[in-house]
Amino acid sequence: MPARNILVINCGSSSLKFALVNESQDTFPLQGLAERLGSPEAVVQWQIGDTKETRQIPNGAHREALEAILPLAQEVAGGQLDGIGHRVVHGGEDFTASCLIDDAVLEGIRANAQLAPLHNPANLIGIEAAMALFPGLPQVVVFDTAFHQAMPDYAYRYAVPEFLYKEHAVRRYGFHGTSHRFVSKRAAEMLQLPVDDSCWLVAHLGNGCSTCAVVNGESRDTSMGLTPLEGLVMGTRSGDVDPALHIHLTRTLGWTIEQVDNMLTRESGLKGLSGLSNDMRTLHEALESGHAGATLAFEVFCYRLAKSLAGMACALPQVNGLVFTGGIGENSAAVRARTIEHLKVFNFAVDAEANARCTRGVAGQIQAEGSPRILVVPTNEERQIALDTLELLD
Template identity: 55%
Template structure:
């Protein structure tokens, strides 16, 4: 692989498409952007290259194909050298089921497997398929690589991923816990090992990825052994608009006693709950922190429940792991909310955690490293970099006959 090689990373959501051109060796970002409000009248695209920010309006109801066409025709056409350095396209794929424990080159079998998992990620996997199809048409000579959110969690033991349901539901229909955010948890695991001066296959951490979607993972010897999300991203922690764990009997109560249909229950649990539902104000942690400071009771309650649930999971994962080398905070909230970290760590004082207030405040401004006191259990803040993981994996899978491939420099 040439030292000047670049990878185009695509992250297709249901109504958005994030893109970035990344050096897989250094992680340096040459280009980044996003297409938003896709499928709607106000579809648009914005991007940054060389420090210059630009934006454009897309045709009404534009989809992922139009964003990729715009990227090729209008953005990369202005940066020929960058386009010529591309060696692969890396795609984030939310759900790969049990079929994938690592990233793979995309072929017909892989596309069929992603399609088979649509029922497990109905908002995401169809968008990923659209993105792969559009990228394959735009870059027919470049390999397409799928990097799965679920792959990192395929190392979980059966007692961690099997639900206490009739076993035939797993055997015949694949109903089990899969977990998400695996690319992020994998990145912070590798980075934590570096900061702790440990080999990756010897590091034991509890990784908390906190954002509008939130999950926590127990990592033993560098491998995921339990995680909070399940069959879908709804299980586990309180999130921006998702409820996380609830009594399954609640669903029957909503249906039989309150006449909710399945769609209404799905919307309630995924789009109207979590921080938004509790606070009746916002799903944005920054808004809630300010509102709580101003005396908004609902905002304070939402933050309290968010932190309490997270602290309970951390305590539970201490029972999963033989030892914990570090607790790690990452994701938008995990990296930027000193208040959430402080409240969670205060709840965990019985397990030997304590926060250094000065270090905790500094970490709000992108400072990586420990925020614990000298005598307490190690707590790290590590900014995640899922795009770099995708770029690295894609570059490593580049076939020898790919344009711009330099076999003499491949690691």
């Protein structure tokens, strides 16, 4: 049986990330990004091997982008495209696993749009456009929240009146589930441990950040909650703040709820603390030059991360290892080292040379002798989505 090809699609409100995944190849035969959709500058960019190309689609939206992408994917796949996998951010409590798309699934995604108003509608646009263009091709949806549906109620319930949960679905859901699932499984493989008999602390660190406690291949707790704003300090998101901050700013500054939300979501985190940038690379260069704001942002980020990981340990019967992943987690040796310094109570310690080697996609163990295992594991959400799609096709 020839190796199968899955096109993975991840739609944002004005962008569309895509990759062709062949089950027998480690690298993607095709990958790219359509961005600035709906504007005169709309463009599709893709890479095949070392060749990069660009196509302008002025005022093109998601459908026009897919009309350019899907024939290209078919061509690279040799005319044999076996299915399409879609990322959807929020599945609420309706979806505990990936599933083949039908009318009921589409309605469920629409029903949960209130929980992710910036993401689910955009995800739906991509799904509906792909289904219209390829009506006979099997299509699968993979939810960011599904992996965390294994959390016990004492981990996902907020201490608020029950009707808010029963009638309005107010609870902790968690995100980055596809990444946490992929890297915890990969960590078990690297250490030759059974996935269903291993326990991990995972830190997914990028512009969005979250921690997760993974027990025997299932999420037991995670730092993000009802929305991706809860938890760690992130690129432009504040993470945890006093819940009374909203009313305090309304009373003292006259801000509206929308102004507070915009500030916490787009002007806070590393950007707000440093007054300089939301990019950890820029901040690390600046702190080495003595920039006070960059130094503060770096220190707060690492301390809050360590604090969250220590809390996640409550959900684990044992710790087989700590896993770093995501753009910052995979590339910032400084963040890893400083975070581990705050976790000495767990006897974690970093080997400086090993830590420095694990950047730019290099996986490996970075713990010092006598320390519990610390791993750097590059994430691959596109491959996990493709694996889920293939499993459902089987």
